[in-house]
Amino acid sequence: MLKKLEHPNLCAYLDIIRGKHERTIVVSEYHRKTLKQMKNLNVGQAIGIAKSVLDALSYLNSHRIVHRCLNPENIHIDYDGNIKLLNYGLYYMTGGGADVSFPIGSPKYPAPEVFLMSNSTLKVGQSGPKVDIWSLGMILVDILLGCCLWSELKLGQCLRKVLSLLHCDGSVFERLAREADKMDIYQGLDDVVKDFVNLCLTKNPRNRPTALQLIDHPLFLENYEKFNLNRDDASEDSFQCWRKNRLSERSLAELYCMWRLAGGDVPGEMKKQGLIRNKAPILSLPNLVLLEGTSFGQCRDQSMLLDLRLVALPMSSLVQRLNHLPVTAFYPLIEVKSDIIGGNEQSDAASLPLVIRERDTEYQFRRIVLYDSLLKGYPYKRPAVLKEAHKDIPPFFRGRLWSALLDVRGEIESKYISVDKETPTDTDRQIEVDIPRCHQYNELLSSCEGHHKFKRVLKTWVVSHPQYVYWQGLDSLCAPFLFLNFNEEARAYACLSAFVPKYLHNFFLKDNSAVIREYLAKFSHLIAFHDPVLANHLHDINFVPELFAIPWFLTMFSHVFPLHKIFHLWDKLLLGDASFPLYVGLAILQQLRDTLLPSGFNECILLFSDLPEVDIEKCVNTSIDLYCNTPRSITYRSHELPSKHRPPDFDANLEMSPLSVAQLHNEFSPRISGADLLQLLNSKATRPKLLIIDVRDHDLYKEEAIMCSINIPLGFIDFETEDYDSAIPSCPELSVLCNFKGKIIILAGDDPVETAKFCRLLVRRNFSHVCCLHNSIDALKGKGIIGPVLI
Known part of the structure; x- marks a missing residue:
């Protein structure tokens, strides 16, 4: 959810890493300047800050997210003077603070109602979006009065100060100005500015306006200023040097992906900065434990507490790694009419195995830049996408490219939203039983949110396809699409809806016996066509495909292979027609051929009950060779989805x-x-x-x-x-x-x-x-x- 958010006034989230001992590291956009470092700001700049913050808060509220951590340290300023909010997802990712033992927010800036909440009544999302409006008001008070309120007070005193504002009879802004001995500045402010700040500091949250309402305040009818940062010579040179680098034109998500491929390690950088320290397990033991369980002498584990220190990830290694690339790597031609010009310069890794290519920084950079241009032209550039996909698909764009290969287009979001996912159905119980058994080694799919998304996507498919029923295996089909589009359920549903009719037409009918039996019969024919020795042996021991191949084809192998193998397999499967899975099945048998030929019926049953390791790249290459050397009519099925296009000489x-x-x-x-x-x-x-x-x-x-x-x-x-x-x-x-x-x-x-x-x-x-x-x-x-x- 957080990685999906895009707004000019938000620092983008790039990654959330769960490390050892449930330690969570958040990777996001970062700028060195914060509002806390800015001094002597004028009223025009304060208004500009308020407008930018309100735009960001309004966007967050539309996605049901409350900042709850709004303070000058979490308001960053980029080199162009734009306001960027940081840590806006902390309250959301901790379940409204209920999943952690530390408070969310700083003592001075949260609204009074935050401190009045009882821990026993704390619930997810209890703090409403209006708490951020109060925080904005307190930030504006600091800026407009030119001082930092309560900077010398201790924690307890600061909390009492905030709560005491509830008993203020008049203007909260005026009281704060009087306490800070800044009445002369307060009186010199325009009434419209005072009115805006007082609205933000409305004591009763019911009467406090929302961010969307405050955007229409008369204060913003006047012109307001952007920041003009006074950068020192060193930072100015560094900034200009980065702007001249072509990498600065790529998105942060692409840069982070490249940074990791170039050897970047977030936990490693944290260790270098001393933020992660290993401690011998024996040092965590208490000195004394009583029979009733009370312990003494146990040091509190600091890793369980919130640490908001920031570490800038160095880009030098990535810049050095890609610095030698030619201009054509950054600006590839995607449409040419000359064979001479169209000869794209290939990376040295282009001929290497797929697993190596996916880890090669230079090669992946070229592919990502090219696909980025092609996807921006989708669906017009779909033929070019198909052509490039025959080479390989970069993991960074796999989710979007799969949807392009399946020809997903149109208003998929509105269609997904319009389907009723809440009304109980007869299949709910079976779905709830299947989901906890589907690829649960994966952190995303095994999470509570993953289970919720799983159920919503599957229910949407079942409800929107009344001609079909839910069969076990549909959850395995859904898993790759959901993982790749975890933050875009609508796209995951659209891909599943396009995938099933193309490769599993009528497989999910209530009575699908004829469909499956025909499919398995064609599989047997294909084995006999390409490998008569194996076909004869399987026939002689009566080991028919019904005994092992139904889970293969009903789930398109997603039930028998882990996700990382499914990705490479489906990269090619999506380029083929409905018969291609048959060749994949045959390629698997050929890998197991040396084991199958001397085995009897019982040995074969045991072999397929725990499928041995399969070289998926070899399997894919073999499948393609078999497919290309087999006449299309050999795998003809009457239950296959009819083709929309007939050749002109059709007879x-x-x-x-x-x-x-x-x-x-x-x-x-x-x-x-x-x-x-x-x-x-x-x-x-x-x-x-x-x-x-x-x-x-x-x-x-x-x-x-x-x-x-x-x-x-x-x-x-x-x-x-x-x-x-x-x-x-x-x-x-x-x-x-x-x-x-x-x-x-x-x-x-x-x-x-x-x-x-x-x-x-x-x-x-x-x-x-x-x-x-x-x-x-x-x-x-x-x-x-x-x-x-x-x-």
Whole structure:
């Protein structure tokens, strides 16, 4: 939530790190000048401060955030004189102060009602936004009177002073001026200024105006001044040097990401400054513990207390690391019409493994700068995003890029808000059971807020898709999107809504048995097509995909792999079509092939109950190779989401048509469409990529057949023998068939049942890439490839 906030008068939050012993370190934007350091400010500057602070408070209030820590030390000033509030999220991140043992706020500036709250009644969000208005009033009193009130008082005395203001009969501002002996300054102020400060210091919080109301005060109708910082020569030189560096043009979030890649370590910097000190555990033990539990002699652990000291993270190492980059790395061309100009200069790391590229500072900087430009042009630049995503996706932009790959656009926020997430439904109980078991090793997803977001996104999907039901596994599908868009639930929901129909169309129907059975049948066909040895072994031991692959495909592997592997896998999966997950499943089996082949049924069950380590980069690369070398019709499914775009030369007779689940299970090898066969024949490859076997009777073959095909009639084959090597009589055609082993072998005939038997025989003989032609060869007439055979 806090990292999502963006406002010109707020110091942006960059990271919140939870370290050892629940120590929390907050990383945010930082400026060296604070309001506390500024002296002799005039009324115009005070008005400018008030306006900037009110703008920031109004923005925070719109997000239901109360500062509660507003004081001159938390009002920073950048080099351009802009006001920036710091530590505005402290009260929010501590649950309204209820999660910590220390108070939130300084003694002098909080409103009196803050001290009147009883600890026993303290609740999250109990302090309303109007407490910050009082703090602003007290800050303005210091500025306008030119002094620091109660600077010499002790803590108890300061608290009594604040509470005593509740008994003030007249103007609080006037009383404070009288106590500080500044009545001459007070009387010299314009009435509109006094009125504004008195409104801020209204004793009753019910009558105290809000930030939004005060913005319309007549005080701001007049001109007010910005700060003109009197910087010393050293800071001026440092500032100008940084402004000249091209890195200063990048966002703080990008710089922080690069800083960490360049070796930056926040806890390490804290240790260097002495803010984190290790203490031997024995020193934390008490000297004496009574039987009833009272302890004596135990030093109070200072790490449990609030420490608001600031440490500036040095940028020198990052600047030095990227200083040699050319101008083109900072301003890449994203649209060129010349191949010469368009040849982007590549980093040396471009050819390295993905894991190394993700840790390379220079390479990631180039990718982040490029993607930043492309995303600013989305959806117009979506084709360019797709092109670059085929190379890799930087972790910094993964959430936004996934939504671009899924073509998420439009008013997703309003659509998400409009869905009822509060009304109880029948699926609530199952969702509540599943969430605590889903990727709970991750700190974000295992947090209370993570569980709340999980439930909201899942309920929104269920409510907005009444045609589907909640199946176990949907939570695993949601997890990667929620993690990457933790502060943008609407985008997480939109990505999930776009992902399911593309890759899991109809998987979440109430009766999804036909969909899943068809999917698993095509998976079996794909195994037989690419790896007949493994397919034969799994078939012989009766180890069918229903026993291990349903969780794979129902969750797109997010149930079986940790998030860091899912990210790399889905980076490529989102670039493919609905069939790509089948190739991922096959790639996993091929990694486990050496273990599976000598294993029996029971050993395979044990193997998949605790899946061994899988090299995800190798798996992805293998999947892509398999996908690129497989005709598209091999993985055709009738339950796949229909494509919106048909080729201009579309011919229904040449395309696949739905088959029943029973037919798919009876056929061991896949079918190929006539369109894919024509495409293979038209290939410009120097060596033939396929062999076509016409299995019809010899007389029919002589009348007309596909050119370059061979004829092995079904009548010649002995399907009853158990000696598969002798099932096909020796003939010249058999020699040709053996020479084409490893190529695509397409069987064409009139009887699909008998043709499927021939396919099964070839697979039994460990022929790979075996398939049969869907429909008869009659569909290919008129395509210029059928004619009489001269023998």
